[in-house]
Amino acid sequence: MTPILSLQDISQAYGRQRIVNQLSLELEDGQIGCLLGESGCGKTSVLRTIAGFEPLLEGEIRISGQLVSQPGRSLAADQRKVGMVFQDYALFPHLTIYDNVIFGCKGADKKRAAQQVNKLLDTVGLGNSQKKYPHELSGGQQQRVALARALAPQPKLLLLDEPFSNLDVTLRERLSLEVRDILKEQGTTALMVTHNQHEAFAMADLVGVMRSGEIQQWDTAYNLYHHPVNPYVADFVGEGVLLPGLVSANCRVETGLGLLDGLCCVEMTPGTAVNVLIRPEDIVYDPEYQPNVEVLRRHFRGPSTFYTLAMADGTQLQMLMPSTSNHLPGTRIGIRAQVQHLVLFPTQQPS
Amino acid sequence: MSLSPSKPSRASIAEALGWSVSSMDGWRLLVLAVFMLVLTPLLVVAGSFLWPQPELWKHLQQTLLTDLLFNTLWLVLGVPIGTLLLGVSLAWLTATCAFPGRRIFSWALLLPMAMPAYVLAFVFIGLFDFSGVVPTQLRSWFGPGLSLPEIRSVGGVIVVLSLSLFPYVYLLARNAFLTQGMRAMEAAQSLGCNRWQGFFRVALPMARPWIAGGVLLVLMETLADFGTVSTFNYDTFTTAIYKMWFGFFSLEGAAQLSSFLVLIALVLLVAEQSQRRRRRYTPGGRSGQSGERLVLSCWHRWLASGYCALILVVSFLLPVAQLARWATESFGEEFDERYYAWLGHSLLLGLLAALLVAAVALALAYARRRHRDPLTKWLVWFSGLGYALPGSVLAVGIFIPLAHLDNLLIDAAGHWLGWSPDAILRDTVAIMLLAYLIRFLAVGHKAIDSAMQRIRPSIDEAARLLGTGGLTLLRRIHLPIVSGGLATALTLVFVDVMKEMPITLMTRPFGWDTLAVKIFELTSEGEWERAAVPALFLVAAGLLPIMLLIRKMER
Numbered sequence: 001m002t003p004i005l006s007l008q009d010i011s012q013a014y015g016r017q018r019i020v021n022q023l024s025l026e027l028e029d030g031q032i033g034c035l036l037g038e039s040g041c042g043k044t045s046v047l048r049t050i051a052g053f054e055p056l057l058e059g060e061i062r063i064s065g066q067l068v069s070q071p072g073r074s075l076a077a078d079q080r081k082v083g084m085v086f087q088d089y090a091l092f093p094h095l096t097i098y099d100n101v102i103f104g105c106k107g108a109d110k111k112r113a114a115q116q117v118n119k120l121l122d123t124v125g126l127g128n129s130q131k132k133y134p135h136e137l138s139g140g141q142q143q144r145v146a147l148a149r150a151l152a153p154q155p156k157l158l159l160l161d162e163p164f165s166n167l168d169v170t171l172r173e174r175l176s177l178e179v180r181d182i183l184k185e186q187g188t189t190a191l192m193v194t195h196n197q198h199e200a201f202a203m204a205d206l207v208g209v210m211r212s213g214e215i216q217q218w219d220t221a222y223n224l225y226h227h228p229v230n231p232y233v234a235d236f237v238g239e240g241v242l243l244p245g246l247v248s249a250n251c252r253v254e255t256g257l258g259l260l261d262g263l264c265c266v267e268m269t270p271g272t273a274v275n276v277l278i279r280p281e282d283i284v285y286d287p288e289y290q291p292n293v294e295v296l297r298r299h300f301r302g303p304s305t306f307y308t309l310a311m312a313d314g315t316q317l318q319m320l321m322p323s324t325s326n327h328l329p330g331t332r333i334g335i336r337a338q339v340q341h342l343v344l345f346p347t348q349q350p351s
Numbered sequence: 352m353s354l355s356p357s358k359p360s361r362a363s364i365a366e367a368l369g370w371s372v373s374s375m376d377g378w379r380l381l382v383l384a385v386f387m388l389v390l391t392p393l394l395v396v397a398g399s400f401l402w403p404q405p406e407l408w409k410h411l412q413q414t415l416l417t418d419l420l421f422n423t424l425w426l427v428l429g430v431p432i433g434t435l436l437l438g439v440s441l442a443w444l445t446a447t448c449a450f451p452g453r454r455i456f457s458w459a460l461l462l463p464m465a466m467p468a469y470v471l472a473f474v475f476i477g478l479f480d481f482s483g484v485v486p487t488q489l490r491s492w493f494g495p496g497l498s499l500p501e502i503r504s505v506g507g508v509i510v511v512l513s514l515s516l517f518p519y520v521y522l523l524a525r526n527a528f529l530t531q532g533m534r535a536m537e538a539a540q541s542l543g544c545n546r547w548q549g550f551f552r553v554a555l556p557m558a559r560p561w562i563a564g565g566v567l568l569v570l571m572e573t574l575a576d577f578g579t580v581s582t583f584n585y586d587t588f589t590t591a592i593y594k595m596w597f598g599f600f601s602l603e604g605a606a607q608l609s610s611f612l613v614l615i616a617l618v619l620l621v622a623e624q625s626q627r628r629r630r631r632y633t634p635g636g637r638s639g640q641s642g643e644r645l646v647l648s649c650w651h652r653w654l655a656s657g658y659c660a661l662i663l664v665v666s667f668l669l670p671v672a673q674l675a676r677w678a679t680e681s682f683g684e685e686f687d688e689r690y691y692a693w694l695g696h697s698l699l700l701g702l703l704a705a706l707l708v709a710a711v712a713l714a715l716a717y718a719r720r721r722h723r724d725p726l727t728k729w730l731v732w733f734s735g736l737g738y739a740l741p742g743s744v745l746a747v748g749i750f751i752p753l754a755h756l757d758n759l760l761i762d763a764a765g766h767w768l769g770w771s772p773d774a775i776l777r778d779t780v781a782i783m784l785l786a787y788l789i790r791f792l793a794v795g796h797k798a799i800d801s802a803m804q805r806i807r808p809s810i811d812e813a814a815r816l817l818g819t820g821g822l823t824l825l826r827r828i829h830l831p832i833v834s835g836g837l838a839t840a841l842t843l844v845f846v847d848v849m850k851e852m853p854i855t856l857m858t859r860p861f862g863w864d865t866l867a868v869k870i871f872e873l874t875s876e877g878e879w880e881r882a883a884v885p886a887l888f889l890v891a892a893g894l895l896p897i898m899l900l901i902r903k904m905e906r
Contacts, residue, residue: 086537090534091538093557
């Protein structure tokens with residue numbers, strides 16, 4: 001089956017500075033993808049190029065198999081059948097909610113369009129606000145209008161540019177789950193960009209971690225967290241530390257926390273110097289154990305407490321425990337490592 | 352004890368709005384005084400009908416009135432259309448498209464504001480009149496039979512006023528397009544609109560409150576215009592007021608003619624203020640990023656440059672060049688020590704008015720700060736509305752009461768002091784300064800108030816907690832923050848007063864000729880070459896506030 005969206009080695013530049021470099025990805029029909037990265041990593045430029053607002057330096061973009069962008073040639077944005085939810089929503093302030101949403105509906109069948117718009121407004125929970133103007137709505141409601149407006153012309157592909165960044169934290173996650181449900185219900189293929197991993201995980205089937213114009217890993221949230229392909233992804237997604245160690249046998253590593261073993265995907269020859277990813281939940285408190293670390297800091301998070309620990313040689317570890325635990329900073333406690341997925345990165349040889 | 356409900360007395364209404372006799376202080380007295388001053392010309396104009404002039408009106412009705420009404424109507428229809436077309440198209444091009452010279456045009460298109468409309472008027476007549484430079488040249492090329500459109504016509508006036516006033520629309524529309532144009536255009540495109548559809552369905556309607564505001568300002572200026580129409584010998588209410596006063600010596604008649612202008616001005620004012628209120632919505636977010644411009648195809652690009660250049664040349668560069676040519680031709684015989692007096696008067700009046708306006712505006716801003724009740728707010732707002740009143744109306748509306756006051760003073764002086772002069776106030780610049788104050792208070796108030804807004808109450812509180820109060824607070828916190836706004840206010844008013852014509856012309860004391868008055872006298876005799884010398888002075892002065900504006904725009 002042809003993918004709905006296909007980016008082939010695309011590159012972009014502002015002047016001499018490359019901001020996207022040889023980036024490729026594909027989205028199948030109905031999939032929701034997400035580009036995740038810090039600001040300035042080029043993710044928004046990718047989105048704007050797909051929409052047709054920015055030119056391409058190298059590579060090509062296809063939507064449903066149709067070539068829409070290549071260096072020097074690009075199909076006009078209004079011909080692409082791509083919807084977009086803008087970061088600032090870009091609602092038309094002079095039009096009512098209803099007129100905003102019906103704006104993009106073309107064709108002679110006015111009645112069907114009106115039905116479609118009414119249904120969409122009901123879906124996003126704004127059936128009663130049709131006559132209102134954008135400035136009369138709250139941020140979350142404006143966001144939903146923007147979504148409905150982008151969906152109304154039934155685009156082949158929906159693009160979402162930091163769609164939740166203007167909302168407060170509590171609303172963000174709730175709305176991102178809601179939006180995912182709506183998109184899945186409509187069977188819409190979508191690509192979102194965000195810098196917030198919680199939004200990315202809540203929304204997307206596939207997430208690409210971006211860094212300086214390149215995708216580091218294009219994968220499911222599960223794999224990004226448990227099988228990061230490089231230290232950057234390991235560090236960017238989730239928490240944890242990299243602990244130096246030495247491979248003793250396949251899937252066995254000798255570290256300052258003793259011999260660790262677990263599932264691993266990469267085979268390594270014994271004797272290789274590696275860094276082992278230790279997530280906070282990989283560290284287990286064991287009252288039976290001889291105290292081997294000192295509690296440095298404690299961060300109460302409600303359901304759990306996040307501890308920063310120091311080993312005898314000064315190496316820091318992170319540990320997540322139920323918040324009923326109460327180890328005061330300065331006390332010494334006994335811990336051990338219980339690693340399920342062994343994530344190893346060869347230590348770079350000093351050259 | 353009475354059970355019948357007592358009617359609210361006037362005092363209690365004021366109290367309900369936050370005022371009472373005991374709370375009257377210097378600030379409130381001042382607010383009230385300025386309010387009364389602005390109200391005076393309106394009352395005078397309305398009150399003038401208490402002294403009906405049936406003879407005069409019969410004469411007017413038979414001869415002038417229909418002409419006046421129709422002449423005004425054509426301008427009120429034509430100039431907005433002209434400025435709308437020029438202002439919106441130029442604003443759209445410079446705000447959202449990429450073409451050669453865009454950066455320069457985007458500020459250079461404000462330059463026409465430096466040239467008073469009446470200067471552009473006489474330059475155009477000198478250039479395009481039958482015996483003017485351009486037709487003479489054209490006839491020498493194409494033969495004497497060539498027929499050209501007549502510049503001294505409705506069309507001519509409309510073209511000149513449009514070329515002179517379009518920057519108002521340009522400035523406001525550009526602002527709107529810059530803040531919301533591109534993002535909205537992208538949204539429209541993602542919803543299947545091409546550029547033309549996007550412009551007409553989204554960008555233009557979104558900018559409507561700004562554009563309407565600009566057009567309404569243009570209309571006010573058109574109504575108030577005296578110099579341009581008198582140069583063209585095109586009779587409107589402003590010239591009729593002048594003739595009524597200085598031709599028929601009927602101040603009452605002048606005041607009654609003024610009432611027409613006041614009525615139209617009030618309608619415009621209401622419309623303008625309501626458009627202002629609609630200008631609140633501005634979607635935040637990234638805008639005006641470089642690189643986010645519409646790319647035009649090759650020849651479209653040059654067409655855009657050519658269009659901007661044409662307007663700039665016709666509205667500013669060509670007239671300035673022509674002025675310079677005339678001025679060099681006539682400078683030798685024209686320039687003498689009389690010019691020092693005219694220039695001196697212009698500068699002195701500008702300076703005095705600027706200081707007066709700035710002082711009053713500053714005081715009003717402080718009064719608003721001290722008293723946050725609705726009545727004070729309303730009175731200060733009202734005091735800023737004098738900009739809608741044409742100068743001719745103000746001249747009449749201030750002269751009449753002050754002349755009466757003068758007569759009282761003269762009587763009193765004769766009675767108590769045994770001194771009977773012909774005039775006391777009438778021989779001073781007080782009338783002019785008061786009229787200037789009313790007309791330009793808004794200009795000064797806006798500049799100073801927006802600077803004052805930045806001194807939030809928390810700043811005062813923070814300074815107090817850090818041990819600074821009283822005069823030290825004023826010197827170390829307020830003055831540095833307000834100084835920029837104060838300088839802007841002084842410059843704007845100074846230059847506006849220098850360019851001002853009808854108030855100066857009608858209420859100046861004997862011997863107080865200024866550059867603007869000189870231009871009026873010379874152009875009414877068709878002496879374009881000689882008028883070029885004082886006109887160049889005014890254009891040079893007019894460049895000052897434009898440079899301020901450009902600096903603010905580039906920031």
